[in-house]
Each structure stands twice: as C-alpha cells, then as structure tokens.
Amino acid sequence: MAAVGRLENLENLEPRQGRLQSSALELTIVIRHGILPDRARVALPEAFSKPDTIPQATDIITISCPSVPSGHAGTQPLGGPHVQLIILDRDGVINIDTGVPITSEHEWRAIPGSLDALARLNGAGYRVVVASNQPGLRRKAFDIEALNSIHHKMQHELIEAGGSVDAVFFCTCLPRDHCECMMPRPGMLLDIASRLRISLENVPVVGATMAAIDAARAAGARPIFVRTGAGGDKNIAELRPALEIYGNLAGAVDSLPAEMAPS
Helix, strand or coil: CCCCCHHHHHCCCCCCCCCCCCCCCCECCCCCCCCCCCCCCCCCCCCCCCCCCCCCCCCEEECCCCCCCCCCCCCCCCCCCCCCCCEEEEEECCCCCCCCCCCCCHHHCCCCHHHHHHHHHCCCCCCEEEEEECCCHHHCCCHHHHHHHHHHHHHHHHHCCCCCCCCCEEECCCCCHHCCCCCCCCCCHHHHHHHHCCCCCCCCEEEHHHHHHHHHHHHHCCEEEEEECCCCCHHHHCCCCCCEECCCCHHHCCCCCCCCCCC
C-alpha cells in the first residue's frame, strides 16, 4: 500500500489501478488537482459495478481531488448490473457542521440518526460515495494525516452502525481558484460519474449547502437538501424552487426507492 504522508510528500505516490486491498479501515488519500501530475489520476476499480467484487468496508477508500478533462461524460457501467448510487456531502449531512472546519478526528461528530440512515441506504442496495469541499487542507488548517484520521473515524463508526461508504472524493481548491471540481461547480460529481461509468441522471445528491445543490443540478443529478447544515439555509425554498427538502438524512432516505435494479 502506498504510504500516506503529509501534503508535501504526496508527489511520490504512484497511480493505483484495479482492485485495491488494505487492512481494515485503512484509507489511501490521493490528491491530484494542483499537486500531482496528470499521470497520477487515480481510477476507482471497475469492480465497483460488479456486485460480487464490490469493494468492502475493509478495502482502501480512494480519495481524490479531480479536475475533469473536457469531453468526459457519464455512461452506463461497463459490464455488470446497474449501480444504485447516492452521493452525500459530508459536513452537515453525515457529521455536525458548526461552520468551522473540522481539523481532527476528535472534532468529528455524527449527526444523530445519520449513521443509521446511511446503513439503511447500504441495506437497500445503494453504493454510497461522499463528495466534499475541503479547502482547509490547502489553507493548512489541518494536514493530510488529520483528514485521513477523520475519515477513518467516520468509516469506523459507520461500520459499527451497520453501514459504510464506498469512496470519498474531496476538493482542496480555494474559491478564488475558480476550479471545476469545487462545488458549486459540477466537476467533482462528473468525475465520480466518469470513474464509475454511470450516468448521474436521477442519482440523488444530498447536501446541506446551496453549493452542493447547485453542483448537483449542474451535473444533471437529483439534488436533495437537508436542513442539518451550519446555517440551515431557511430561505432555500424561495431561492431554489421545486427543490426536495428534508429535515435530515433520514428523511431524505425515506424518499428513495429501496430496491436495486434486477441483475
């Protein structure tokens, strides 16, 4: 397994392809945008779309800050049945968001009921991917090891609740960079679709910020807003008409179909 180092040491990481194995709960974090060269683009395994080889909770979770090449578009999975995918923002959806960046695992606290809701998604056949803006890493509010520990804790608590996430994508860019991968731009979501070879049409994207909602709409996905974010965005119904709005992740999960497409 490639070593997980501090931000300045990641240039030595090599691209990793195919099925990724690890000991329980280990996470390999790879950042591409602005740090690693194009050749270091990391692809999620094709096995993701095959139910008999889908990465389990004990496999490596690949985390990437993508920059989507022009011309990339989501397509149906190559081989295997349809993937029932859901994309969740992290802060304000899974964990409590105070409006201040989470800088250590000790500050990470799950929103009451969110872990059980996520476990229900797994039980209903959904593959769960997290997409999150994390500019605090670029600002050096925390380092890559701290972020690794945060996601280690998140996955551990999810497993204890009977669930897990399959992958976590994050963007370290700053708003002034105007990059395509930072929400509200759709690049990170489009990159997920491209790597999984799946269309985002009707794929739920659950967020607690207007940035996540706007990214979902721009990507052609199904935006769902939950009121558990730092601000709550009380006026979002007026700002985003016809938007699906729920009190929390559990409410959003209740609105989703529970069956997988037949294999």
